[in-house]
Amino acid sequence: MSPEYRTFVMKLFKKHDKHIEGQLHAAVGICGEAGELIDNVKKTWVYNKPQDGVNVVEELGDLLFYFTAMCCLHGLSLEQLEKANMEKLNKRYPQGYSDLAAQRRADKA
DSSP, X not given: OOHHHHHHHHHHSOOOSSHHHHHHHHHHHXXXXXXXXXXXXXXXXXXXXXXXXXXXXXXXXXXHHHHHHHHHHHTOOHHHHHHHHHHHHHHHOBTBOOHHHHHHOGGGO
């Protein structure tokens, strides 16, 4: 996320008296928006409705908003998260994805 977007998000994100309240707000927002996204996918999968691509963009944008807020609250950059996630998944799946490696979770050993 760009510095401009981070500033934009934190300008709009509700200010809370306690740090934990801000985290909870962001986490609940992430869950709520993920639920709206999965509902879109469900309608296509279960009901064979055409995918609402405009709504997918909207929900992913809302997820990005709350995700960015959570990152800002923890002083984390997207690059830090990418690096940490790659290190974890490289340990877990050194030969590429497999169900066995997913079950063994070598990064947790």
